[in-house]
Amino acid sequence: MLAIETKQLSKSFWKNKVVDNIDLQVEKGEILGFLGRNGAGKSTFINMLTGIIQPSSGSYALLGVQGPNDSIKKKIGVMPDYSSLYGSMTAINHLHYLADVSGKPVSRQHCMEVLKLVGLEEHANKKAGKFSFGMKKKLAIAQAIIHDPQLIFLDEPTSGLDAESVIHIHLLIQQLHQQGKTIFMTSHNLDEVEKICSRIAIMKDGRIKKSGTMDELRAYYQSTITVTIKHSPIRPADLSTMQQWLEQAGTQLDIKENHFTIQVESEQKIAEIIRALGTYKIDIYRVDVEEPSLEEIFLEE
Numbered sequence: 001m002l003a004i005e006t007k008q009l010s011k012s013f014w015k016n017k018v019v020d021n022i023d024l025q026v027e028k029g030e031i032l033g034f035l036g037r038n039g040a041g042k043s044t045f046i047n048m049l050t051g052i053i054q055p056s057s058g059s060y061a062l063l064g065v066q067g068p069n070d071s072i073k074k075k076i077g078v079m080p081d082y083s084s085l086y087g088s089m090t091a092i093n094h095l096h097y098l099a100d101v102s103g104k105p106v107s108r109q110h111c112m113e114v115l116k117l118v119g120l121e122e123h124a125n126k127k128a129g130k131f132s133f134g135m136k137k138k139l140a141i142a143q144a145i146i147h148d149p150q151l152i153f154l155d156e157p158t159s160g161l162d163a164e165s166v167i168h169i170h171l172l173i174q175q176l177h178q179q180g181k182t183i184f185m186t187s188h189n190l191d192e193v194e195k196i197c198s199r200i201a202i203m204k205d206g207r208i209k210k211s212g213t214m215d216e217l218r219a220y221y222q223s224t225i226t227v228t229i230k231h232s233p234i235r236p237a238d239l240s241t242m243q244q245w246l247e248q249a250g251t252q253l254d255i256k257e258n259h260f261t262i263q264v265e266s267e268q269k270i271a272e273i274i275r276a277l278g279t280y281k282i283d284i285y286r287v288d289v290e291e292p293s294l295e296e297i298f299l300e301e
């Protein structure tokens with residue numbers, strides 16, 4: 001079942017089309033990382049799906065229900081802009097109140113459990129207005145999950161958090177994923193997206209340029225794999241034939257005394273190289289494989 005499906009979804013502000021005919025499908029249970037430079041249109045896209053703004057044209061469905069539709073609100077969780085939190089309310093009252101307003105009341109004990117999940121249990125009775133930026137962000141995440149939604153929208157959930165909190169929130173996202181929730185998150189942290197997202201969509205100038213798993217993106221951008229092989233000494237008589245063979249197997253060959261580095265197109269090539277070294281009776285001590293990062297792929301766009 002699809003958690004999100006958009007068809008030709010567009011948004012224009014005056015004559016400026018900032019989301020341009022987007023067709024996107026997100027399967028239930030995925031963590032989709034939504035990437036794009038500042039101003040690409042990510043927040044506008046999310047704001048349409050979460051009912052904050054109306055699309056100019058096109059349509060969308062969330063969890064199989066055509067939007068906008070109030071009945072779906074209980075099943076989706078949205079991380080609000082931290083500036084829209086109620087400053088005079090304590091964190092626990094905040095969650096309790098917002099769950100009531102969302103039509104899915106929860107107990108104070110449940111609120112405490114969720115505050116613990118985001119790492120705010122020690123600040124449950126502190127007013128949100130006195131929170132630091134990072135604490136407000138965690139409270140916003142707590143707000144998105146307080147009513148146990150099936151589909152969760154997180155807009156830059158970890159930006160501005162300290163390293164320990166980032167790890168904490170990553171674990172929380174993975175935990176939600178294990179519970180079968182669908183997570184749609186934007187981020188400017190490419191390492192984070194590469195690490196925790198099952199699929200990635202790259203947005204540019206209001207359009208989705210490419211989406212897929214990391215492997216699919218690597219294949220699409222025809223990125224090469226850099227392999228370094230540490231090995232036993234090569235007999236001088238074999239050196240030149242082996243070098244010739246390696247030059248055909250890949251590019252950027254750099255041979256040193258007990259190791260060499262080469263760029264290959266696929267994992268199959270790595271297997272071929274290892275087999276070939278065996279025919280020269282060369283022992284392999286270590287194989288290091290470096291795949292292109294999401295950062296390199298992203299910068300290509």
Ligand SMILES: Nc1ncnc2c1ncn2[C@@H]1O[C@H](COP(=O)(O)OP(=O)(O)OP(=O)(O)O)[C@@H](O)[C@H]1O
Pocket residue numbers: 013018036037038039040041042043044045
């Ligand atoms: N209410 C609005 N009125 C006019 N223009 C808007 C409005 N909201 C967004 N825009 C414009 O739409 C474009 C996309 O903005 P959006 O906030 O969706 O980008 P983004 O990808 O979320 O960027 P960032 O990564 O900086 O958050 C920008 O050029 C922005 O100025």
